[in-house]
Amino acid sequence: MRDYVYQRPLVLGLLLCLATASLLLTSMLAGSNGLDDWHGLGTLFGLAPTEADSGMLAQIVWQIRMPRSLGAWLAGALLGLAGALSQAVFRNPLADPYLLGSASGASLGVCLALVGLDGSLIDIHWLARLGLTGAAFAGAMLAVVMTAALASGVAQTLRLLLAGVVVAVVLGAATSLLLQMYPHLLQSMQGFMLGSTAFVGWDSCALMLAALLPGLALAMVLGRWLDGLALGEQTAASLGLPVRPMRWVLIITLALATGAAVAHTGLIAFVGLAAPHITRRMVRWGSRHGVLLASLMGGLLLVAADLLARLLIAPRELPVGVFTALIGGAYLLWLMRRHQQSGGMS
């Protein structure tokens, strides 16, 4: 019998919220010199050092740091949601928005949209951001459908993952080709491909929240049906579950979540894989609470990663996507090694 750190999902949920809140507050301290901007934190509570400073500080905290950190949380939560949903739909503990090619599809979508927007990611109208999100969603959807078609179904784990890799390579090549044709997009796309929260403003936050809430609501409603899918397609059907329509609804939701995250923060790897995994190790799994917890976990992971990426080499900062790729890659390797040693996926 496995001993869980947290027997009750509610306890883990509260702890995750608490940890996230404290990290969000901490990130208000993160100025260009490291974690010492106490005035910045004070501004949040209406405490400013001097009258003259207050305007600028408030501007920095409310217009830059706050949306950026909240945006990191939202993107992480979306990726955690997408990861948990794809693991449930594809009955595969390694399914992840990236391994299924959907992130590459979303990035191709963004690249195409940028061609239309003439390359700038800064100071764009929220409608343009909405268009960017839509393009990312369409790209993610296209990639998942291509992956599933190439694997002729989703039943076979290995075929599915290989197909995901092929689709990611092909769509990645298409993106590179576009960049070759429109070299002025290179700069925007580079920040984007490395994954960064630097461009996230309040309108991005609103759009990501608009994608997150219905996704979470759907996962809560479908909750136990998702567990039913874990018993296999035929058994789920024998239990009266509408397997096919349900799978499509879930694929659309996970593509929307991936697209929304990718459109605003670029390619941030491994959060979608790691968040549900860590959650499974901490609390007894059940999709009804599991998907929500995985989403909270994803948010926490990305806020933490974003904070570290901003602080490690301050006053400069690392692209957060590079940072999560390094940490996440190490985590995946460790997981595979454990898997090999124990002879089973745990």
Added chain:
Amino acid sequence: MKPIGPIALQVTGLHVALSGTTVLHDVNASIARGRWVSILGPNGAGKSTLLAAMAGLLPVQGRIELEGEELHAMPAARRARQLAWMGQSEAVGDDLSAWDVTLLGRLPHQTWFSGLDAADKAHAEQALRSMQAWQWRERYVGTLSGGERQRVLLARALAVQAPVLLLDEPLASLDPPHQADWLDLMRTLVDAGATVVSVLHEISMALQSDDMLVMQQGRVIHQGACTDALSHRALESVFDDRIQVRTVDGQLVALPRSARR
């Protein structure tokens, strides 16, 4: 033999093709209510396909009726409440506990927003207890042995509380005491009015049921009581006379017949 009494499942002129290959040819069968029927035949005869088709899980040509009603026209949830199916090498969520998997058997009784009620839990508990799996209900399915996992899957199927049970290789990986327990359990269920159709490759176990459907190359070539000598003859013939059905201590058994004679 024509079954006596009301028919639970009626299969008429059934054709099933899987990936372009016809697997079942013009199958006709009647399963009487309150009987336990075994589907028997060599590997590749179409036993599992017939069972899955009877569960409404495959696209078919022909007609399948459950209690006189066209199976494919029934709403999914109602069908699922009347007919429980357990597949061969069924996938299991390794992340779920035995208790959670068993509770999934109650899904047909729930609506979108309704949670589990006391009756759901009582049925799941009863199912786990009848499979002697109650004591490790909190264990993860991924940590169970093959036989233990099989008992959880059976409990999941029993928890549906469906009047018709379709079980594909339910005894796989079970040790002899648990096989014997399972036979007793089936007898109890059938005596209480349930209808059971099972595919079993342990022929001696299958001979403990009431009736048999003998299949060969996608066709049902014989349907009759397990005690009937004609059934024994049909069974021996589909296995190329490499088995013989005998009575040992008042119980029917299938013995292998050596070719080296």
